[in-house]
Amino acid sequence: xSEHILVIGPGRDFPPRLRRARPGTRTTVxxxxxxxxxxxxxxxxxxxxxxxxxxxxxxxxxxxMAVHKVDPFTxxxxxxxxxQFPYAAIAETLGLPAHSPHTVNLAHDKAAMRAWLREKGIDxxxxxxxxxxDELRTFVRSHGLPCIVKPVTSAGSAGVSKVTSESELERAxxxxxxxxPGLAGTGVLVEEFxxxxxxxxxxxxxxxxxxxxxxxxxxSDPVRFVELGHVxxxxxTGEQSRDINTYVTRILKSIGVSDGPTxxxxxxxxxxPRLIETHVRVGGDSIPDLTMxxxxxxxxxxxxxxxxxxxxxxxxxxxxNSTDRPKRASAIWFASLETTGTLEAVTGTDxxxxxxxxxxxxxxxxxxxxxxxxxxxxxRLASARALGDTADAAxxxxxxxxxxxxxxxxxxxQNTAV
Numbered sequence: 001x002s003e004h005i006l007v008i009g010p011g012r013d014f015p016p017r018l019r020r021a022r023p024g025t026r027t028t029v030x031x032x033x034x035x036x037x038x039x040x041x042x043x044x045x046x047x048x049x050x051x052x053x054x055x056x057x058x059x060x061x062x063x064x065m066a067v068h069k070v071d072p073f074t075x076x077x078x079x080x081x082x083x084q085f086p087y088a089a090i091a092e093t094l095g096l097p098a099h100s101p102h103t104v105n106l107a108h109d110k111a112a113m114r115a116w117l118r119e120k121g122i123d124x125x126x127x128x129x130x131x132x133x134d135e136l137r138t139f140v141r142s143h144g145l146p147c148i149v150k151p152v153t154s155a156g157s158a159g160v161s162k163v164t165s166e167s168e169l170e171r172a173x174x175x176x177x178x179x180x181p182g183l184a185g186t187g188v189l190v191e192e193f194x195x196x197x198x199x200x201x202x203x204x205x206x207x208x209x210x211x212x213x214x215x216x217x218x219x220s221d222p223v224r225f226v227e228l229g230h231v232x233x234x235x236x237t238g239e240q241s242r243d244i245n246t247y248v249t250r251i252l253k254s255i256g257v258s259d260g261p262t263x264x265x266x267x268x269x270x271x272x273p274r275l276i277e278t279h280v281r282v283g284g285d286s287i288p289d290l291t292m293x294x295x296x297x298x299x300x301x302x303x304x305x306x307x308x309x310x311x312x313x314x315x316x317x318x319x320x321n322s323t324d325r326p327k328r329a330s331a332i333w334f335a336s337l338e339t340t341g342t343l344e345a346v347t348g349t350d351x352x353x354x355x356x357x358x359x360x361x362x363x364x365x366x367x368x369x370x371x372x373x374x375x376x377x378x379x380r381l382a383s384a385r386a387l388g389d390t391a392d393a394a395x396x397x398x399x400x401x402x403x404x405x406x407x408x409x410x411x412x413x414q415n416t417a418v
Contacts, residue, residue, distance in 0.1 A: 002026065003308060004046065006064060006073040008090065009083030010038040015045060017304045018077075025308065028067060030060065031083065046071065060086035061093050068094055077307040081281060084108065099280050103256040107280045108153045111189045113255070120254050122247075123275050127191035136169050139190050146193040148225075151176050152186050158376040160225045162193060194267040194274045199234055200283055201248045201264045202291050204302060206313035210252050212245045213299065213316065214291040216283075217391065218265070226374050229398065231331040231391045232290040240268060247273040259306060261299050263287070285377070286332050286385060293330030293387060295320060328387050331394035335382040335402045340372040341409030343381070351404035352384055357397045360385040361405075371409070381407060 002024040007015050008031070015027040026046040029039055033050035042048050049063055067073075076096040078087035084104045091098030099107075106113045111129035118124055126143045129152060130136045140147060140163070149172040150160040161172035176188035198218040204211050217234035220227050236244070248264045255278070263283035265276035282288050288299045297319050302312045319325065343365050352361045365371060365381045372379070384401035388394030 001074070003074045004028065004071060005307065006030065006067075006076045006090070006096075008060075008076065008078040008087035009080045010035045010040075011077075011079050012038075013040055014077070014079045014300075014304055014307070015039075016041045017300075018308060019044065021304055022308050028071075028073070030064060030086075057086055057089050061090055064090045064094065075307060075309065079281065079303065081279065084280065097259070099258070099260070100256055104280065106255045107278055109186075110150070110277055111152050111186075113275075113278070114189070114191065117251065117254065117275065122250050122254055125192055125194075125274060127189060129187045130173075130190055131187040133170055133173050136173055136188075136190055137166065140166060140169065143192055147190055148193050149173060149176050149188060149190050152189050159188075162223060162225070194269050194276075196267045196269040196274075198265065198267050198276065199236075199244060199273075200230065200287055201244060201266060202283055202287065202299060203248060203252060203262045203264065204297075204299065204313065204316055205252060205257050205259050205262065206306065206311065208253070208258050209313060210249045210257070211313060211316055211320070212248060213297050213320065214295050215241060215244055216287055216290060221374055224374060224376075226336075226376055226379065227285055227334070228336075229331065229333040229395065230285060230287060230290060231329055231395045232287070232294040233329060233391070235391045244268065244273045247275075248278075251275060251278060261303050285334075286383070289385070290330040290332060293328065294326055296322065296325045328389060329391040329394040330385065330387055331391070331398045332383055332385045333395065333398035333402050334380040335405055335407075336374045336380050337371060337407060337409075338373050339409060339411070341370075341411035343367055343369045343371050343407060344410050345408040346382065347406045347408070348404040352401040355384075355386070355397055355401040355404070357388055357394070358384055358386045358401045361401055371407075381405075 004026045007027055007029045010031050019025050028046045030049045032053055034053050036050050076091045076098050078084055088099050088101040088104040106116055114127040128139050146162055146164045149163055159176045161175055163172050200216040200218055202214045204213055214232050215234045216230050216232040219229040261282045262280055264278040266273040282299050292298050297316055306312050344367055346363045349361055361384045363382045382405050384398045386394050386397035
């Protein structure tokens with residue numbers, strides 16, 4: 001029987017990838033109409049169904065059920081961040097294997113995740129969901145500073161602040177509220193600050209078994225925690241790698257992850273690894289590309305194959321244990337500005353591309369874009385990827401490439417009449 005896969009969300013390049021991986025496979029895409037322009041090869045799908053922005057979950061379920069009655073789905077998949085709630089609800093209604101609504105909620109609701117891990121004895125980090133400034137001040141007076149204030153649910157480092165003084169609390173609370181696109185009216189999250197280097201942990205799960213594929217070192221802005229760069233594999237001791245592996249595996253088991261890729265961010269403190277957040281998807285910021293460069297494992301390919309019903313974990317483990325696996329490090333570095341204005345042009349890409357071991361230079365902002373200070377991942381203007389014999393060498397090449405880029409802006413003087 002041919003596969004008919006329901007893809008929730010635009011799916012990036014996965015619907016075409018699924019159809020190519022197994023000829024005869026059909027895909028139906030259901031997504032928020034806001035993202036209709038992101039659907040690749042739309043006319044190659046069996047159908048594309050779009051809902052109005054913020055349509056209720058039941059509407060997603062009803063539309064999926066209506067199609068399922070006349071053209072049954074064999075499987076369901078979601079490959080992004082924002083469509084996982086309807087994905088889990090539809091899967092549960094149709095009886096298709098997927099992450100449970102409970103697992104998806106824990107991955108999205110950072111306050112619920114913190115409470116869950118405390119209850120299970122996995123991570124006792126002090127944290128609270130606070131609904132107003134008084135509750136935020138009460139937490140700080142009980143647990144001290146510094147602390148992190150951030151949205152209950154978000155991605156791309158939006159709305160995150162490190163607070164070192166009570167005078168900063170009001171702005172941090174407002175900033176976190178502005179950065180939350182999801183669970184409206186649920187307050188913001190405050191948690192203790194963990195001091196130490198940050199890492200991204202890419203894992204893959206199958207039938208409740210979990211394999212850490214790669215650990216990537218993260219470099220973030222010290223105030224907003226927007227990611228400035230990454231390098232994989234991280235320069236860790238064997239003991240540090242094992243500690244992170246064990247810790248992340250406990251988290252994935254605890255929240256009920258059974259299958260698919262996950263992206264977990266941790267801080268390596270003097271007391272061991274501590275969670276920042278976890279996501280039931282592949283990482284962003286080209287981390288899957290860095291992981292493939294460093295390990296030979298293509299997380300996106302395995303995610304597509306598993307979505308088609310294949311058992312892939314044995315192949316992943318074989319690749320990780322292969323004597324032919326890559327021996328080089330891979331890095332990415334991002335460019336950003338503190339200046340506000342309208343971008344007119346970007347120069348220096350030829351010089352950036354010519355740097356030894358640089359594999360890719362991307363300009364992320366189009367001319368005419370209004371840019372400003374670093375606020376979230378979308379504030380970054382360009383990136384460069386590079387390989388190296390060591391993590392330091394790869395990182396240095398990517399940073400050198402970015403240093404050759406120049407950004408021409410048009411700006412108005414302040415306090416002048418229009």
